[in-house]
Amino acid sequence: MAVDYTVIVVYLAGMLAMGWWGMRRAKSKSEFLVAGRRLGPWMYSGTMAAIVLGGASTIGGVGLGYQYGLSGAWMVFTIGLGLLALSVFFSARIARLKVYTVSEMLDLRYGGRAGVISGVVMWAYTLMLAVTSTIAYATIFDVLFDMNRTLAIVLGGSIVVAYSTLGGMWSITLTDMVQFVVKTIGVLLLLLPIAVVKAGGFGEMRAKLPTEYFDPLGIGGETIFTYVLIYTFGMLIGQDIWQRVFTARSDKVARYGGTVAGTYCLVYAIAGAVIGTAAKVMYPKLPSADAAFATIVKDELPMGVRGLVLAAALAAVMSTSSGALIACATVANNDIWSRLRGAVRSDGGDEPHDEVKGNRAFILIMGVGVILIAIALNDVVEALTVAYNLLVGGLLVPILGGLLWRRGTAPGALAAVAAGGLSVIGLMWGYGILANQPVYYGLLTSLAVYVAVSLATKPTDAAVLAAWRERLAGRGTEESPAPVAV
DSSP states (O other), X not given: OHHHHHHHHHHHHHHHHHHHHHHHHOOSHHHHHHGGGOBOHHHHHHHHHHHHSOHIIIIIHHHXXXXXXXXXXXXXXXXXXXXXXXXXXXXXXXXXXXXXXXXXXXXXXXXXXXXXXXXXHHHHHHHHHHHHHHHHHHHHHHHHHOOOHHHHHHXXXXXXXXXXXXXXXXXXXXXXXXXXXXXXXXXXXXXXXHHHHHTTHHHHHHHHSOGGGGOTTTTOHHHHHHHIIIIXXXXXXXXXXXXXXXXXXXXXXXXXXXXXXXXXXXXXHHHHHHHHHHHHHHOTTOSOGGGHHHHHHHHHSOTTHHHHHHHHHHHHHHHHHHHHHHHHHHIIIIIIIHHHHHXXXXXXXXXXXXXXXXXXXXXXXXXXXXHHHHXXXXXXXXXXXXXXXXXXXXXXXXXHHHHHOTTOOHHHHHHHHHHHHHHHHHHHHHHOTTXXXXXXXXXXXXHHHHHHHHHHSOOOOHHHHHHHHHHHTTOSOSSOOOSOOO
């Protein structure tokens, strides 16, 4: 394993080195939080694919393939569909807004009254997303080094917190690009063909497995529908995803670069399901479907290649973890703390402060909090489900309504967030946290309340809508276009 260990150590050292390099680039709030809004198509596509394809998409995607066969691709496939929908229909408008958070977009659209509650919901979602990614380090480092769970979480989490705190989005973008390349080589170019060959080829796989393993809908229509609601729609409104859209140097980069990343996700989804199906042929009696990835890597891959593929799994987890962490810190600082600080200051003044230093401090604080929560929780599937249900049930309608329906109003948006969120919480209490019904009915409640209250209240002020249209057109922003293209 010495060669494999060397590959992993070099990879981790490279992540820290890029964090140090990114620190030298991040001299302003824009540079630190959104990479100066100047990523070109190549870097934008790579970093967008890296953020959405995390440990759940890699280890979990292979596990679903092991359990359900080719239809196990649907979870990651719906993530790709969501990214494609965001890129084709909304990303250009989002990029032209020149904001930093989803809540800022709501404030612009509805007149500065809808962002506070949404900030709290978005913060909870990004926090739990970062926690679940951090917990995944325990699984990977256990395979690599037979390491204690707490030590593994502290080691993996500390590296992500370190490079994210040092250079912000610049560091995360650079590390994401490396992680994208490592995942492509490790999973698509190495593990996929090796797994199929070791399983005896597709003919042997078909002969040894039940026919439902090759049914595209074998996982079940209701499950696929739930994946669409949670993951496809979640891609449209998550702060971690929007913050990457904000890094594009133009609306065209956001649209076409995101389309490339979404297409890559579809390929990645199919690859994970095929690898899992091959693992089922080789190891039909594994105690857990999620053990399929680690088992096939440990037992079937040659020295060196094994280290690279495990680095790919580590890369998948780190990319999601770092993206969720900076999103969580950005929302906490810009949407929650800055508003509280503004409310406390009765004189209405604004003390001069170093915005990069402040955002860096919030990443460090949120990162330490994420590590501590990850150590305390053994299984956060339920917590992440709560966060996703609140995100989709409470925020999807007011966000998409603001983008698509001119008649939507601030009271309608606030009522939709409250009604959708409370409905989801109440229904989870009744049906169970992991049930599908809470997000179904919560979303319908949010939509009904949004439309009814918006129609029953005074239309949004014409001046607010005029300013909103100016921002959507890319005019009226305080930031000037970045002169440097990357």
